[in-house]
Amino acid sequence: MSLNMRMKILLVEDSKLTRKMEVNSLKEIGFTNIIDAENGEDAINKLANEDDIGLIISDWNMSNKNGY
Numbered sequence: 001m002s003l004n005m006r007m008k009i010l011l012v013e014d015s016k017l018t019r020k021m022e023v024n025s026l027k028e029i030g031f032t033n034i035i036d037a038e039n040g041e042d043a044i045n046k047l048a049n050e051d052d053i054g055l056i057i058s059d060w061n062m063s064n065k066n067g068y
Helices: 016-029 040-049
Strands: 008-012 033-037 053-058
Touching (some): 008 016, 040 053
Parallel strands (some): 008 053
16 A cells, blocks of 8 residues: 555644644655644634645644644
């Protein structure tokens, strides 16, 4: 089974620094299609407007709406 490095990933993290580090790590691995959201509410909006998200990586402990 091969991994699609162009898979659309939604990364949800309320810490700006942590989010940036996670995006950079995913890019270093080779992923090229990363969408980031700063909280659960932002993630829900992006899910409504984006097609074909193949993976969601989310912090669970966030303000507004949590990642659960």
